[in-house]
Amino acid sequence: xxxxxxxxxxxxxxxxxxxxxxxxxxxxxxxxxxxxxxxxxxxxxxxxxxxxxxxxxxxxxxxxxxxxxxxxxxxxxxxxxxxxxxxxxxxxxxxxxxxxxxxxxxxxxxxxxxxxxxxxxxx
Amino acid sequence: xxxxxxxxxxxxxxxxxxxxxxxxxxxxxxxxxxxxxxxxxxxxxxxxxxxxxxxxxxxxxxxxxxxxxxxxxxxxxxxxxxxxxxxxxxxxxxxxxxxxxxxxxxxxxxxxxxxxxxxxxxx
Numbered sequence: 636x637x638x639x640x641x642x643x644x645x646x647x648x649x650x651x652x653x654x655x656x657x658x659x660x661x662x663x664x665x666x667x668x669x670x671x672x673x674x675x676x677x678x679x680x681x682x683x684x685x686x687x688x689x690x691x692x693x694x695x696x697x698x699x700x701x702x703x704x705x706x707x708x709x710x711x712x713x714x715x716x717x718x719x720x721x722x723x724x725x726x727x728x729x730x731x732x733x734x735x736x737x738x739x740x741x742x743x744x745x746x747x748x749x750x751x752x753x754x755x756x757x758x
Numbered sequence: 759x760x761x762x763x764x765x766x767x768x769x770x771x772x773x774x775x776x777x778x779x780x781x782x783x784x785x786x787x788x789x790x791x792x793x794x795x796x797x798x799x800x801x802x803x804x805x806x807x808x809x810x811x812x813x814x815x816x817x818x819x820x821x822x823x824x825x826x827x828x829x830x831x832x833x834x835x836x837x838x839x840x841x842x843x844x845x846x847x848x849x850x851x852x853x854x855x856x857x858x859x860x861x862x863x864x865x866x867x868x869x870x871x872x873x874x875x876x877x878x879x880x881x
């Protein structure tokens with residue numbers, strides 16, 4: 636049986652940036668928490684939308700048509716195929732939801748590509 | 759292009775209980791906000807898991823094996839096919855994520871069955 640997941644408790648268990656951790660699954664989707672700081676890479680996900688929900692801090696998602704700026708309790712869905720670049724001047728904590736198997740850097744790859752991390756997923 | 763969705767702004771736009779409003783879509787999933795108070799009905803969803811995230815207040819999800827009690831920033835995924843009954847002694851505000859087309863009362867039906875409400879979904 637699934638357990639109650641406290642998002643800030645999960646976030647307290649790690650400190651690295653740009654390395655999403657799976658904390659729950661929903662059918663074939665994964666719910667992840669991530670800490671971010673600085674600028675990520677421009678990338679896109681060809682086959683899926685991607686949901687960002689800010690838990691703490693502020694996140695800017697650079698997009699071809701301008702920036703989406705999110706604070707706590709605000710979410711944004713990047714449509715599939717749309718290039719985007721997340722940026723956070725100060726550390727921010729996010730919830731991400733996307734299908735299992737999505738790679739954080741999408742089609743771009745590179746050194747910020749994170750492994751699939753289920754170490755914070757309860758039994 | 760999708761817009762930034764402020765969850766509490768969306769919640770400020772209605773007052774009724776047990777009537778989820780779609781605020782964003784993620785592929786073929788829907789992100790909904792809902793206000794709840796009192797006791798819902800025991801029901802299940804045969805074909806899908808269902809994610810509950812508490813925004814404000816406290817939610818108890820009664821389950822066959824006991825209660826899951828959630829406060830703000832805590833989430834719980836009810837596995838497909840598992841009977842559950844959400845209960846909130848005081849008004850609470852929730853985020854729900856599930857595939858489009860899921861009916862709130864699942865297999866149970868009854869007077870608390872809510873229509874599919876996309877009136878708060880931005881263009």
